[in-house]
Amino acid sequence: MQSQKSNEEPITLKLTDYIDKAFKILPNNSFIHKGRCGIGGTHLELKTDRNSILIVPIKSIITDKINSTNEYGELEYPNLFAIKGGVKITDIEEYLQKDIPFKKIIVTPDSLYKIIEAAENIEIINKLYSDFYLILDEAHSVITEYFRESMVDAFELLFNFKNKIIISATPYYFSDPRMEEFSYYRIKFDEPIDKITIINTRSIRACVNAFLTGEMKTKGNLHIFYNSVTEIAEAIELAELKDCNVHCADKEENLEKVYQFFKPQPIKGEYKKVNFYTTSHFEGWNLEDINPTIILVTDVNKPHTKVGISNKGVQAVGRQRIKENHPETKPFAIYHITNHRNRLTFKTLEEFKDEYLFDANWDMEEYNRYLDACKTNNREPNKDKTEFVKRYTTLDKEIGYAKLCYQKTDQFINESACNEEFNHIDYIQQAWENSGFQTDVLEHKQTLEKTIQRKTKKSVKEILSDFETLDPENRKNQFITFADQALDKLINTQPTLYKAYQMLTKEEINSTDYKMDEIKKLLILKDNKDAEMKVLKLLPLTFSVGNRYTKDYIKAKLQDIYNKAGYKKNATAEQLKNSDWYDTKPCKVKDKEGKDKNGFEILRMNFKLRVSTRQD
Structure with a gap:
């Protein structure tokens, strides 16, 4: 599903060329179809002498960029400021006020608001919009990541910047009329990509x-x-x-x-x-x-x-x-x-655009008429109607009227057009x-x-019975070599069931009705119980009765403990109490900057560890 703009300027490169063969610096107010992945668009901007903000869809791209090294093993982008977990708005304020020649910031749409708030706090928001070059990289994510409202917010914010660019190896040509003001470039290659x-x-x-x-x-x-x-x-x-x-x-x-x-x-x-x-x-x-x-x-x-x-x-x-x-x-x-x-049968992208934009406009206008009627009759709008129209629109925060959101509509258009390819x-x-x-x-x-028939010839119950028969403790008159070989083969072909045979009681296995999914769930619970004992040994080394800790500190330390113990769970601060490990009460705790943060005071420990006195 690839469309093409009539005013698109084609650029032909060798397949091994990078984008700097086409542009010495990335152009302003442009849309670049870069042709293939890994062509060096972000690299070029990070080496360009100007202030830049790079919006990338996922955190792994940020991690990749800040850890990139050159041929000498040095950091490729030593001055790159990455906004990720733990970076506060005050940190961004400090960076924006630094006396350095060219500021480079990389961020996901989910944290973009932090930059805006920081600039507003130090009263340079207009300077941010005029002096920083904004890149919306991997721009197709605006319409493929339809569950992330922040993607739509990032696209909308794009238009506040004087100098900006949209770039992707797999682009979508957005319906938003404001995109008509952009210059379009398409990179092609002198041979197939692969x-x-x-x-x-x-x-x-x-x-x-x-x-x-x-x-x-x-x-x-x-x-x-x-x-x-x-x-x-x-x-x-x-x-x-x-x-x-x-x-x-x-x-x-x-x-x-x-x-x-x-x-x-x-x-x-x-x-x-x-x-x-x-x-x-x-x-x-x-x-x-x-x-x-x-x-x-x-x-x-x-x-x-x-x-x-x-x-x-x-x-x-x-x-x-x-x-x-x-x-x-x-x-x-x-x-x-x-x-x-x-x-x-095949419906084109343009046909889907006409269809969805017509329906979206119709639904928007109908909802706004309905909203007027609700106000006239002093009635609350029906929540189902509101949720329905929000699929294509954004709602005014003060008066509630729906306004067409082209990016949300494009998400439906793209999904339908991509689905059509599989006809x-x-x-x-x-x-x-x-x-x-x-x-x-x-x-x-x-x-x-035939494969499934062969592999499922024996039931789960029969296989567990085989493990019991071949177990050295239960053998009677079998030839030892033959039994060992048979057991080894069974362990190799049925590792999950062998683990179940070793770790679960007969009563526990019977409770699963010999269903593999239920057996796997029991094994995970058993693993977590063993891991929880390790957690209990580590907790007192980190948290002390009578002390106060911020929620962020508790969550981070708990997750570190879980990871060390092999405890498969995502940590939250509330788990100290909810897991019956400690009695806690909410409190305020000052952070490193002296600001009050939500936290917990530990009142008492609810578990005791049995310390072994055996001497080896």
């Missing part, structure tokens, strides 16, 4: 399994972009993987499914043979592996996996950083495993070619029926 093989499959699971089990011959590590933790967990179990990385959002429901494989961030040098990523890791980081095999997986029957090819899809397969004259940095192969609706394999192929890729299409007709 080749992608589209695998049209009857069974997504069977095709993924073929890669995981080696049936599909590949080289290098596998990097699989698949936006479903449930499907990833099932793929791991079906392929009987013993070790892999799963990079997904750090949520409890995700950890329940893949806790033993979870990794918060991809790290160079720590890749496994198989690495999975959900959309939280489709962009904003650099993959630096040796000739990796990169795979995107989409399934029309599972909507959350069906990411837009021209934005999230291109971002995902573009993670590998390729260096000129270094063939080992090129992917061995790129695949897109998918199915389609087999429907030869037929031909449209999927066209979407990749429009994004600059050479394509090939393969058919994969294998199903999982």
